[in-house]
Amino acid sequence: MTHKIIDRDFFSQPTLTVARALLGQRLVRMVKGERLSGVIVESEAYFGPDDTANHASKGRTARTEVMFGPPGRTYVYLIYGMYYMLNLVTEPESFPAAVLIRALEPVEGLNSMRRYRQGAKPSVSLTNGPGKLSQALQIDKTLHNWDVTFGQRLWLEQGQPVSDSAITTGSRVGISYAAPKDQALPWRFWISGSKFVSR
DNA sequence: TCATTGATGCGCT
DNA sequence: GCGCATCAATGAT
Numbered sequence A: 001m002t003h004k005i006i007d008r009d010f011f012s013q014p015t016l017t018v019a020r021a022l023l024g025q026r027l028v029r030m031v032k033g034e035r036l037s038g039v040i041v042e043s044e045a046y047f048g049p050d051d052t053a054n055h056a057s058k059g060r061t062a063r064t065e066v067m068f069g070p071p072g073r074t075y076v077y078l079i080y081g082m083y084y085m086l087n088l089v090t091e092p093e094s095f096p097a098a099v100l101i102r103a104l105e106p107v108e109g110l111n112s113m114r115r116y117r118q119g120a121k122p123s124v125s126l127t128n129g130p131g132k133l134s135q136a137l138q139i140d141k142t143l144h145n146w147d148v149t150f151g152q153r154l155w156l157e158q159g160q161p162v163s164d165s166a167i168t169t170g171s172r173v174g175i176s177y178a179a180p181k182d183q184a185l186p187w188r189f190w191i192s193g194s195k196f197v198s199r
Numbered sequence B: 001t002c003a004t005t006g007a008t009g010c011g012c013t
Numbered sequence C: 001g002c003g004c005a006t007c008a009a010t011g012a013t
Helices: A015-021 A110-116 A130-136
Strands: A026-031 A034-047 A074-079 A083-089 A097-108 A154-157 A167-170 A188-191
Touching: A015 A034, A015 A097, A026 A097, A034 A110, A034 A130, A083 A130, A097 A110, A097 A130, A097 A188, A110 A130
Parallel strands: none
Antiparallel strands: A026 A034, A026 A154, A034 A097, A034 A188, A074 A083, A083 A097, A167 A188
């Protein structure tokens, strides 16, 4: 059974729409000929130059350049010297926005994920956080600015739609540096009751 | 609660 | 250029 690869039109929708719509979709990573995949269960939106939680709010730099580019590309960066964060760029060119993938329900390649996530035993802890899922799926700087609509190395496939009534919203995590009004925005989304969301 | 870890960006020479 | 504070997190304690 084949799944449709999610195309650029999907990422061209408004950022908050994309952040919601990503829940239930499958993130697929090909490593050494093996499919590693999981269903997205948690996301966060980072929207525009006025969102002080958005890295791009401080202006256009080498690091944030990709967010000013076309939708459907990855923004991957290193945080705390050891963890990679995977974001998917949204909105038309020159408007900086992206959605952070925060957690997956692992589906394919769990044994390999366990190997890449040295020390993680229960499968619930393989991908229940943005740093963890990057480790499990071997996502690093080499996948920065990658077009996920090609269907190679890293892409998304259509999964089961998740209705709005099955989605919970909340404030975003780890943005204490942002303005209070931005910290309070309900721009974090997760599938209600999923065991695989971050803690 | 705390140590880890290195790229990034800012403020200065 | 150079030094320094900061960080879309995690795991151990």
